[in-house]
Amino acid sequence: MKVGLYFGTFxxxxxxxxxxxxxxxxxxxxDQVWLVVTPHNPHKKKSTLLDDHHRLQMVFLATENYTKLKPSDIEFRLPQPNYTVHTLAHLQEKFPTYEFSLIMGEDNLNSLHKWKNYEVIIQNHDIYVYPRLNSGETDPELMTHARIKHINAPILELSSTFIRDSIKEGKNVRPLLPGNVWEYVEHNLFYTK
Structure with a gap:
């Protein structure tokens, strides 16, 4: 089974x-995409990041009607701070018959060379890249690397920061969130302060 890992704070x-x-x-x-919820880094200021379980619950609610999309809390149980290369090694050990790949925007591909042991990642895992506006210059060697798969996905410039700021300002962002996620956010009064 081929699983794409889509990391985010969500x-x-x-x-x-x-x-x-x-x-x-x-x-x-x-075959599947796992939305991997990145845990709160205990060494960083909390700011507007909701508790891990609330963000995982929102991903669960958002994906419950999609058979190929799965929420994942795999990083919650790994030592912090965590690195993608460690998560991949852990998953490969836990699911030896699965083939894991990364999903990222072109903007993240541009900074891949700064990731811990990025050579190990690109040597052992495919990376599925979706386009972003203003993603900057990508290393030509990375653009044509055999492990990089460019997927012509829709270009979306919607951010969680914009949504949080809009909620704080009292704007109606209901169309930007899955219905049950909107209800969860509204019920819990998230991002209002």
């Missing part, structure tokens, strides 16, 4: 995340 998960994840599941050779 604070909150929004329509853009779902569109990208579903596009990868439907229009690539991936």
């Amino acid at each position: 604070n909150p998960i929004h329509a853009g995340h779902l569109i990208i994840a579903n596009h990868m599941a439907e229009y690539s050779d991936l």
Whole structure:
């Protein structure tokens, strides 16, 4: 089974995340996409990041009607701070018959060379890349690397920061969130302060 890992804080998960994840599941050779909720780094100021379990619950709610999309809390149980290379090694050990790949925007591909042991990642895992506006210059060697799979997904410029700021300002962002996620956010009064 080929599984794409889509990492994020998902604070909150929004329509853009779902569109990208579903596009990868439907229009690539991936069998499933796991939305991996990144835990709160205990060494960083909390700021607007909701507790891990609330963000995981929102991802669960958002994906419950998609058979190929799965929420994942795998990083919650790994030592912090955690690195993608460690998560991949842990998953490969736990699911030896699965083939894990990364899903990222072009903007993240541009900074891949700064990741811990990125050479190990790119040597052992495919990376599915979706387009972003203003993603900057990508290393030509990375653009043509055999492990990099460019997927012509919709270009979406929607951010969780924009949604949080809009909620704080009293704006109606209901169309930007899956319905049950909107209800969860509204019920819990998230991002209002």
